[in-house]
Amino acid sequence: MTQEATLKKAADILRNTRHAVALTGAGVSVASGIPAFRGSQGLWEKWDPRIFEISFFRQDPVQGWTLLLELDKLMMAARPNEGHNALAELERMGIVTAVITQNIDGLHQEAGSRDVVEFHGSSRRMRCMQCGRTWAREEISLDSLPPRCGCSGLIKPDVVFFGEAIPEQAGISAYGACNACEVMLVVGTSAVVAPASHLPVIAKQAGAKIIEINMEPSALGSLSDFVILGEASAILPQLVEAVKKPA
Ligand SMILES: [Zn+2]
The missing domain is CATH 3.40.50.1220 (TPP-binding domain)
Incomplete structure (x- = not known):
């Protein structure tokens, strides 16, 4: 055919x-x-592969969020x-x-x-890792990293990281x-x-x-x-x- x-x-x-x-x-x-995450033009070629590793994010949320900022910019502009x-x-x-x-x-x-x-998940939503509260991306300021919930929990993009279900x-x-x-x-x-x-x-x-x-x-x-x-x-x-x- x-x-x-x-x-x-x-x-x-x-x-x-x-x-x-x-x-x-x-x-x-x-x-x-x-761009696709895989392949020669993929994001992995350009970015630190730890960007979506939950263990890295938990260990060093400031660095984790710093890696995520460029992705956030790309997603918000698309x-x-x-x-x-x-x-x-x-x-x-x-x-x-x-x-x-x-x-x-x-x-x-x-x-x-x-x-x-x-x-x-979605990069347009944020979630508290402790109490599970969610917000629209726009409601969370990223001026000071990492963003934290009122319950003091760490806020992450509501995206499934490697190591998460x-x-x-x-x-x-x-x-x-x-x-x-x-x-x-x-x-x-x-x-x-x-x-x-x-x-x-x-x-x-x-x-x-x-x-x-x-x-x-x-x-x-x-x-x-x-x-x-x-x-x-x-x-x-x-x-x-x-x-x-x-x-
Ligand atoms: Zn919370």
């Missing part, structure tokens, strides 16, 4: 479902100026792109019921997606959505990092068709029923157009 034919076929399947779930990763936000907008539109059309994202940038919500499961409710919501979906869009993620990597497997076992949109073929391999290669911000709008206009 040519790429165009694959895209049309994927659009036909989306048009006929009311239970599609999108699983998104770094590739969706590249066009918003947030705006949704056409890929985020297209997924929000599919939700408004009654096709996509949930977006499960591994991204921490909050851009799906900003684009208008309402049912978003943040598998790895996936938030329980996010896990329950994600597994539930994957079990109930008829179609899963896997977008901009190589789907290699557990436990997010289990989600397409769960969807497939529940009978869902898998539509993959990635720059290059991923480890999903034969799990994907349709693979469309390209930039998410370019392919997703094309897919929405094709859903609207059956050939």
Whole structure:
């Protein structure tokens, strides 16, 4: 099948479902100026890899926060792109019921997606490590590091660091959505990092068709029923157009 034919076929399947779930990763936000964490242009190449290590953060919160400041700046400056907008539109059309994202940038919500499961938390929220209170990012001043809660607890971005568990409710919501979906869009993620990597497997076992949109073929391999290669911000709008206009 040519790429165009694959895209049309994927659009036909989306048009006929009311239970599609999108699983998104770094590739969706590249066009918003947030580079992927992995790969030669990845953030790990540029930044201290200890930035997301919970043990390091606990040990030296001033240094931990200092590393996080640049990331914070990048996240706060990013705006949704056409890929985020297209997924929000599919939700408004009654096709996509949930977006499960591994991204921490909050851009799906900003684009208008309402049912978003943040598998790895959000840099747009802050959380007290002691009492669990949360705030919007804007409510916390970073002028003096590290920020502390009224209870004297350390405040960290509400992001899942290495060494921390996936938030329980996010896990329950994600597994539930994957079990109930008829179609899963896997977008901009190589789907290699557990436990997010289990989600397409769960969807497939529940009978869902898998539509993959990635720059290059991923480890999903034969799990994907349709693979469309390209930039998410370019392919997703094309897919929405094709859903609207059956050939
Ligand atoms: Zn507290």
